[in-house]
Amino acid sequence: MHLVVATGSDANVSYTEHLRVPSMSVGTAVLAVGAADGQHPHTEDEIYVVTQGRAKLWTPDRTVEVGPGSIAFVPALEEHRFVDVVEELHVIVVFAPAEHTNTASSGG
DSSP: OOOOOOOOOOTTOOEEEEEEETTEEEEEEEEOTTOOOOOOOOSSEEEEEEEEEEEEEEOSSOEEEEOTTOEEEEOTTOOOEEEEEEEEEEEEEEEESOTTTTHHHHTO
16 A cells, blocks of 8 residues: 655646556646646546646647546547646646656657
């Protein structure tokens, strides 16, 4: 068993990893109102669970509004980002397998 403990948030840090095992990693992300989400497509599948705040999640095919309780799945390599952050956004982020696990095998 792993006990996942929340750490204090730093206004300058938007992502903190809390748990890493080979099959997955779990972290939390915070985006300020109006923040630009500069992430790039990941080589792993990703799940977002919004715990607080409101924004939109953009992909080339679809844009959806997200808020507390929203759960979104983004498959590996799909371009995506949060846009129009209108309330500070707090998100639990799950990568499977662990973030950057597939990077070496994809050449990225």
